[in-house]
Amino acid sequence: MSFYLAxxxxxxxxxxxxxxxxxxxxxxxxxxxxxxxxxxxxLSLIAAFGLLAGSAAGxxxxxxxxxxxxxxxxxxxxxxxxxxxxxxxxxxxFALRFAGAVLLGQLVFALFSLVLFAQAGxxxxxxxxxxxxxxxxxxNTELILNVFAIALTAFALAxxxxxxxxxxxxxPLAALLTFVLAIVVxxxxxxxxxxxxxxxxxxxxxxxxxxxxxxKADYYSDAAIYAELVLGLALAALFLxxxxxxxxxxxxxxxxxxxxxxxxxxxxxxxxxxxxxLAASLAFVAGSMLYYDLYAAQPPALSPAExxxxxxxxxxxxxxxxxxxxxxxxxxxxxxDGHRVRFFLINRFDxxxxxxxxxxxxxxxxxxxxxxxxxNEIICIACNVRIFQPSIGKPGGCNPIPMKHAVEDGRIxxxxxxxxxxxxxxxxxxxxxxxxxxxxETLINTxxxxxxxxxxxxxxxxxxxxxxxxxxxxxxxxxxxLAPAAVHWDPEV
Amino acid sequence: MFSRLLTQSFRRDWRRKLLAILTIxxxxxxxxxxxxLSIDVGDKMAREMKAYGSNIxxxxxxxxxxxxxxxxxxxxxxxxxxxxxxxxxxxKDIFWRNNITGLSPFLPVKVAMTRAGDGGDTGSEVQLxxxxxxxxxxxxxxxxxxxxxxxxxxxxxxxxxxPAEGALDEVAVGEGLARNRAIAAGDTLSLAxxxxxxxxxxxxxxxxxxxxxxxxxILAPLALAQDLSGHVGKVASVDVTALTIPENDLSRRxxxxxxxxxxxxxxxxxxxxxxxxxxxxxxxxxxxxxxxxIWQVADSEGVVIGKIQLLMLVVAxxxxxxxxxxxxxxxxxxxxxxxxxxxxxxxLGASRAAILALFVGEAVVIGIIGGLIxxxxxxxxxxxxxxxxxxxxxxxxxxxxxxVVVGSVLIALAGSILPSRTIAGLAPxxxxxxxx
Numbered sequence: 001m002s003f004y005l006a007x008x009x010x011x012x013x014x015x016x017x018x019x020x021x022x023x024x025x026x027x028x029x030x031x032x033x034x035x036x037x038x039x040x041x042x043l044s045l046i047a048a049f050g051l052l053a054g055s056a057a058g059x060x061x062x063x064x065x066x067x068x069x070x071x072x073x074x075x076x077x078x079x080x081x082x083x084x085x086x087x088x089x090x091x092x093x094f095a096l097r098f099a100g101a102v103l104l105g106q107l108v109f110a111l112f113s114l115v116l117f118a119q120a121g122x123x124x125x126x127x128x129x130x131x132x133x134x135x136x137x138x139x140n141t142e143l144i145l146n147v148f149a150i151a152l153t154a155f156a157l158a159x160x161x162x163x164x165x166x167x168x169x170x171x172p173l174a175a176l177l178t179f180v181l182a183i184v185v186x187x188x189x190x191x192x193x194x195x196x197x198x199x200x201x202x203x204x205x206x207x208x209x210x211x212x213x214x215x216k217a218d219y220y221s222d223a224a225i226y227a228e229l230v231l232g233l234a235l236a237a238l239f240l241x242x243x244x245x246x247x248x249x250x251x252x253x254x255x256x257x258x259x260x261x262x263x264x265x266x267x268x269x270x271x272x273x274x275x276x277x278l279a280a281s282l283a284f285v286a287g288s289m290l291y292y293d294l295y296a297a298q299p300p301a302l303s304p305a306e307x308x309x310x311x312x313x314x315x316x317x318x319x320x321x322x323x324x325x326x327x328x329x330x331x332x333x334x335x336x337d338g339h340r341v342r343f344f345l346i347n348r349f350d351x352x353x354x355x356x357x358x359x360x361x362x363x364x365x366x367x368x369x370x371x372x373x374x375x376n377e378i379i380c381i382a383c384n385v386r387i388f389q390p391s392i393g394k395p396g397g398c399n400p401i402p403m404k405h406a407v408e409d410g411r412i413x414x415x416x417x418x419x420x421x422x423x424x425x426x427x428x429x430x431x432x433x434x435x436x437x438x439x440x441e442t443l444i445n446t447x448x449x450x451x452x453x454x455x456x457x458x459x460x461x462x463x464x465x466x467x468x469x470x471x472x473x474x475x476x477x478x479x480x481x482l483a484p485a486a487v488h489w490d491p492e493v
Numbered sequence: 494m495f496s497r498l499l500t501q502s503f504r505r506d507w508r509r510k511l512l513a514i515l516t517i518x519x520x521x522x523x524x525x526x527x528x529x530l531s532i533d534v535g536d537k538m539a540r541e542m543k544a545y546g547s548n549i550x551x552x553x554x555x556x557x558x559x560x561x562x563x564x565x566x567x568x569x570x571x572x573x574x575x576x577x578x579x580x581x582x583x584x585k586d587i588f589w590r591n592n593i594t595g596l597s598p599f600l601p602v603k604v605a606m607t608r609a610g611d612g613g614d615t616g617s618e619v620q621l622x623x624x625x626x627x628x629x630x631x632x633x634x635x636x637x638x639x640x641x642x643x644x645x646x647x648x649x650x651x652x653x654x655x656p657a658e659g660a661l662d663e664v665a666v667g668e669g670l671a672r673n674r675a676i677a678a679g680d681t682l683s684l685a686x687x688x689x690x691x692x693x694x695x696x697x698x699x700x701x702x703x704x705x706x707x708x709x710x711i712l713a714p715l716a717l718a719q720d721l722s723g724h725v726g727k728v729a730s731v732d733v734t735a736l737t738i739p740e741n742d743l744s745r746r747x748x749x750x751x752x753x754x755x756x757x758x759x760x761x762x763x764x765x766x767x768x769x770x771x772x773x774x775x776x777x778x779x780x781x782x783x784x785x786x787i788w789q790v791a792d793s794e795g796v797v798i799g800k801i802q803l804l805m806l807v808v809a810x811x812x813x814x815x816x817x818x819x820x821x822x823x824x825x826x827x828x829x830x831x832x833x834x835x836x837x838x839x840x841l842g843a844s845r846a847a848i849l850a851l852f853v854g855e856a857v858v859i860g861i862i863g864g865l866i867x868x869x870x871x872x873x874x875x876x877x878x879x880x881x882x883x884x885x886x887x888x889x890x891x892x893x894x895x896x897v898v899v900g901s902v903l904i905a906l907a908g909s910i911l912p913s914r915t916i917a918g919l920a921p922x923x924x925x926x927x928x929x
Contacts, residue, residue, distance in 0.1 A: 132741045135542040136791065138798050139528070140535030141892040148895070266842075355637075365764055377545070385766045386545050386736040390637070391591035398766065399591050 001142075001149040003131055006292030008153035009285050010225055011124035013160070014186050015116035017228055019047055020161040021179040022089060022112065024168020026105040029096050031169065040165070043109065047161070050113025057114075058121020062129075071126065076197030078119040079190040085115040086183050086190075097176050119190075156284050163278035164232065167239045170271075174238050178231050189224045192217020222293070229286050236278045243271040299381055302361075302370050305332035305342050314416040318345065320407065324354045328373040330361060333419045336479070337458040338432045338445040341422030342370060343403060345412060346378070348390045356412055357393035359400035362425045371400055401425065424456045437477040438466035454478055499854050506827065510859060513823050517863025517904055518870065520816035521897045525871020527805040528897070530878060532890040534798045537790040543739035546594075547768040548645075548787040551576070551584075551731040551775060556783070575600075575727035578715065580779055584733060585632040587774035592736040592766050595644030597624050598728035600718040606711070607683040607692070608676065619670060621684065621711040623718020623728075626655040642712075645734045646703065653678035653699025661717050665699045669708035676700075684711075686721045693721065733775065733784075737768040744769045794883060813904055820859070820908025824852060828912045828919075835916060836924030849913045856905035864901030868894050 023043045030036040058078065065071045092108035095101040134143035168175035196214045198204035246268040249261045308331045310316045316333070323329040323345040330344045342361035349355050362368040366382030373379075378387040385398045393402050406413045434445045441462045445451075448460035450467035454474045461467040470477050503510055553574040578598060585593055600623040625641030632638050641658070642649060656663035664684075666676050676682070678699050685692035701712055719725050740748075744767035747754055751773060754762060763770055768786045775784040788795075828835065838848055872889050879887035 135539040135740060136535055136795065138535035138538055138795055138802060139531045140539045141532060141890055142539055143535070144532070144892050144896060148899075383765060384738050385592070386738075388591050388594050388736055394591060397589045397591045398764075 001145040002288065002292050002296045004128065004146055004149040005153055005288040006297070007124060007127035008150060009157070009289055011120045011127060012117075012153070012157055013225055013285055014182070014228055015113075015120045016157045016161050017164060017232060018086075018089070018179065018182055018186070019050075019109070019113050019116065020164035021168045021175050021182070022093060022105070022109055023047065023161075024165040024170075024175050025093055025096055025172055025179065026102060026109060027165070028169045028172035028175075029100050029105070030102050033100065033102070035102065043106070043165075046106070046110050047113050050110065051117050054114045054117025054119075055121035055124070058118040058123075059125050061118075062122050062125035070201070072197050072200050075122055075126065076194050076201070078115075078122050079193050079197075081115050082119040083187055083190050083194065085112050086187050088112070090180065090183055093176055093179055097172065156281055159277060160232075160281040160285065163274055163281055164235075166274045167235055167278055171235065171239055171242065174235055178235050182228050182231055185224050185227050188217060189221040192221060225289060226286070229282055229289075232278070232282050236275060236282065239271075239278070240275045243275065244268045246272065299369070300372050300374075300379075302342075302372060302381075303328065303330055305330040305361075307332050307334075309333070310416045310419065316414045316416070316419065317408075317411045318414075320354065320356060320410050320412060323347065323356060323412070324351070326350070328371070328378065333422070334430050334432060335420050335423040337423055337434065337460070338429050339423035339426050339458070340428040340430045341419060341426050342368075343414075343419075343422065344371070344400070346373075346389070346392055348392050355393075356407075357400075358403045358405040358412055358414065359392055360403055360422055360425055362401055362422075363398050364395075364401060365398055368426045368428070421456065423458065434460050436460065436462045436466050437479070438469045495851070495854065498851055499858065502851075502855055503858070509823055509827060510855075513820055513859045514863040514866065516816045516819045516823075517860055517901045518867040520812040520904065521864045521867025521901050522871040522874060523812045524809045524900055525868045525893055525897050526874040526878060527809055529872065529875040529887060529889055529893045530882075531798055531802060531805060532893060533875075533879075533887045534790065534794045536890055538788075538795045541788050541790050545736060545738065547735055547737045547771075549733040549735060549768065549772055549775065549784050550787050551733060551779065551782050551784045552729070554781050554783045556730075575724060575729060576731065576779065576782055578719075578726050578728050581728070581731065582630055582632050583778040584731070584775055585630065585638060587771070587778050588763065589735070589766050589771050589774060590632075592771065594734045594736060595640040596630075596731055596733045597640065597642045597645040598715055598731045599624050600715060600722065600724065600727065600729045601710075602718050602722040603687050604684045604711070604721055605687065605692075606674075607685075608674065608680060618687075619711060620709070621664070621713050621718055621721065622707060623713050623715040625715060626658055628658045645732050648704070649707075650702045651699040652702070653697075656698050656712075656714050658714060659716050660714055661693070661720060662695050663698050664695045664711050664713040664717070665701045666697050667708040667710045667712065668700055668702045670710065671697075671700045682711075684721065686723070688723070693717075731782075735768065735771050736766065737771060738766050740767060740769070743767075747773075797882075813900065813907075817904045817907040820856065820905055821911045824856065824909055824912040825915055828852065828915045832919055832924045833927070835919055836921040839919070840921040840925065845917055848916055849909075852912055852916070853906065853909050856909045857902050860902040860905035861898055864898040865894075867901065868897045871897070 023040070026043060027036050027039050030039050061074050061078070062071065065074050089108055089112045092101070092105055096105040133146050134140060168178075192214055195204065195210060196218065199206050199210060199214065204210065244264065244267070246265055247261070249258060249265065253261055306329070308316055308318075310333075318331075324347045326347050328344050328346050330342060333341045333343070335341055344359060344361050346357050347354055348357045361370040363371075363380055363382065366380055369380070369382040371378055371380055371387065376389075378389055378392065379385070380387060380398050383398055387399060391399060395402055403414060404418050429446055431444055431446045433442050434448070435442055437459050439462060443460060443462050445458075445460050448462070450461040450464060452459055452461075452467065452471065452474075454470075455478060457479065459470060459478070461470065553576055555574040576598070581596060581598060584596055587593070602621045602623065603618055604621045606617060606619045627639050627641045627643045629637075629639050643655065651665060652668075653665070656665055664682065666682075670676065676697055678697050680697045682695050682697060683692045684695060695713070695717070701707065715728065719727065743754075743758060743762055744765075747759075747762045747767070748769040751759065751762070763773070772784045772786055776782060835848055872893075875887050875889065879885060
């Protein structure tokens with residue numbers, strides 16, 4: 001259920017926050033002109049309509065994706081529109097603050113809410129598509145909890161909206177600043193996404209600068225909501241400092257001074273309530289997000305891998321009795337081009353029938369996320385498949401990729417050539433010293449300006465010249481293929 | 494101040510509050526009983542769908558044509574069509590071959606059984622079930638694959654030893670049959686096929702406790718059953734156990750119609766270990782067979798609940814609406830009676846929201862108390878219904894308490910909509926004068 005809370009907040013909280021700030025600004029300006037009667041209610045109604053119509057449109061567009069347009073295109077379109085609307089909203093906010101354009105503000109508010117909620121609807125649908133609301137059509141605990149989580153999200157966001165707009169109404173200038181900053185944060189996320197979409201559908205040429213820009217935007221996009229929460233917290237703190245202190249009346253005060261004093265006290269107590277409401281809703285959103293991001297959504301951690309190195313004769317030997325206890329024994333080997341290759345050994349049967357499966361910690365289908373052992377089960381992290389333990393060491397399905405090996409004098413023997421093959425299966429790079437195959441210069445692999453792959457090995461170059469020389473005739477410079485193993489191979493693999 | 498006003502109100506007007514609590518308790522009793530019934534079955538179904546292991550039943554295609562009328566199977570092909578035993582290794586040759594943990598073929602035969610030493614009468618008819626116990630199957634790439642009922646039905650217990658694989662003179666006897674006929678391990682039985690033929694002497698190696706129909710049957714190596722029935726090299730059905738991943742939306746859609754998926758979805762589905770994907774691959778491997786996942790709860794109680802779910806919802810809604818109306822009229826009377834008090838509060842500067850909060854607070858307290866009482870009574874009622882309808886007790890799902898309390902608070906809130914309008918309509922001057 002926690003993913004519905006987190007995904008709901010991630011999709012809808014920015015929209016709610018931005019709209020609440022804008023609504024507060026509009027009411028503040030109308031307050032100054034004495035025309036705020038019923039305005040807050042009207043804005044709530046507009047926002048509610050925007051929420052219903054916008055998110056319904058977003059969810060429908062997402063559900064129809066695949067027929068008219070791909071998900072990427074729909075997301076891109078929605079985010080580009082949101083970018084445009086955000087620009088318009090920025091202008092409207094300044095016009096509101098400095099020219100008092102209340103009617104314009106309301107119009108832009110209506111448009112902005114429609115666009116933002118449509119975008120949020122699409123983002124939410126995209127996020128929850130991996131989860132199912134219920135496993136069966138009959139009412140069950142999971143379904144109720146999930147529906148409850150969605151209702152709780154809506155409830156918390158409604159509280160956040162009410163409190164934020166009240167605070168923004170009291171502090172229009174600070175709210176304007178917060179609004180601008182929050183829009184900049186969101187716009188950066190959207191711009192990164194739109195660029196990625198353009199690259200994906202091929203409307204924009206792929207260049208290394210654009211890719212790195214998109215990668216950065218994507219990397220930081222998950223932090224956007226935390227940035228907005230911090231902004232909200234700062235606004236709340238300022239509000240608390242600026243609101244009048246609650247002063248109890250002394251017994252002597254009488255007459256109209258007493259009435260005024262009571263009114264001031266009631267006002268101040270009311271403002272404190274708003275502060276508490278804002279702080280509580282921000283804390284709830286932040287708490288749910290942190291719980292999800294730091295705990296619930298964390299992939300299961302791999303058990304540590306024991307680093308190994310091959311002996312001088314080019315073979316790695318592991319005594320069978322050290323790995324025959326039925327648990328997963330993970331090892332890591334760093335290839336000559338710096339890839340960290342994980343592999344594991346496990347007894348496929350029981351203590352009486354020792355048959356060691358020797359496999360890479362990667363799957364042909366799912367990649368190099370690896371496998372974990374939980375209780376008696378071996379699980380592929382990427383696809384959650386349980387692996388039938390006796391079948392480890394055989395290819396097929398989601399089984400770990402088998403490694404060639406031999407059993408000699410009670411030891412598992414793996415050739416260096418086999419371990420080096422892992423460099424094309426694993427992406428994790430370790431910083432090591434490598435030699436430029438052309439010039440022979442030593443350099444650090446992760447900082448090499450040029451690199452290329454040849455026959456499953458990565459080569460690093462100190463400069464363009466040696467890179468070009470290598471590309472022209474790779475055979476000449478490539479490392480000698482490692483001698484095949486001279487031991488008798490297990491016929492099974 | 495707020496809590497003091499609330500306690501005062503309950504102390505002064507406890508009769509009306511009690512009536513309201515009873516109303517809500519009545520409605521929630523009904524809601525609890527229906528909800529716990531439905532949620533219990535729903536949870537069991539969800540667990541079944543989310544299990545990491547599944548059983549698959551494979552039968553000849555002609556048998557999967559449903560022709561059951563009034564519980565009687567009218568399919569003329571039942572028991573006539575067979576699967577080839579030689580095809581079984583193909584099941585271990587599908588894409589998810591490594592996830593197939595075991596398979597057991599079955600071939601039932603009716604035989605006349607006589608116990609040696611009972612005299613030479615014709616004997617009585619019993620069912621003999623031919624299967625694998627622990628048989629090595631030749632599968633390319635996994636020479637050590639051993640399978641049979643000892644893997645697929647690991648919960649079967651044997652008192653003695655399993656018959657030797659391929660032996661034509663060893664059987665195991667179901668616990669029920671053994672008790673009725675006083676058969677013990679080591680006894681010699683004489684089995685004769687129905688169509689005549691020479692009776693065959695077999696030794697009982699053990700007594701099997703299976704907890705199912707097998708308890709009344711003789712379990713024999715497949716070869717013996719084939720020999721007795723004359724269906725050499727044939728099996729009637731196969732049970733397959735597989736390691737799977739929980740069902741989700743994609744696999745549900747695929748189960749409904751695999752051709753309705755687009756290419757990318759089809760690949761994802763085919764390359765994920767959903768039970769539906771494995772079933773699909775078994776059918777691809779054995780073209781004349783029909784495979785089906787076995788979902789015990791979904792196929793029995795789930796069907797019943799699925800059909801009456803809407804009815805339950807309507808009943809629950811009716812209970813909700815009628816009790817909300819009762820609460821509404823009770824609260825409205827309270828507001829009218831306390832109009833002077835409300836007028837005074839208004840005159841002192843209380844906002845409409847503050848006064849409403851008082852009444853809503855009352856309603857929520859009433860809702861929670863009534864809901865908890867109703868949940869307690871409803872839990873008992875659910876047990877009665879469970880025993881009479883399904884013949885088994887119902888595990889009370891804890892979530893029902895949440896549902897019922899939220900439901901009864903909602904009843905109370907819905908009931909206070911009308912009173913809140915009444916409060917808004919009260920003018921301090923009029924009420925303090927006593928005009929209203």
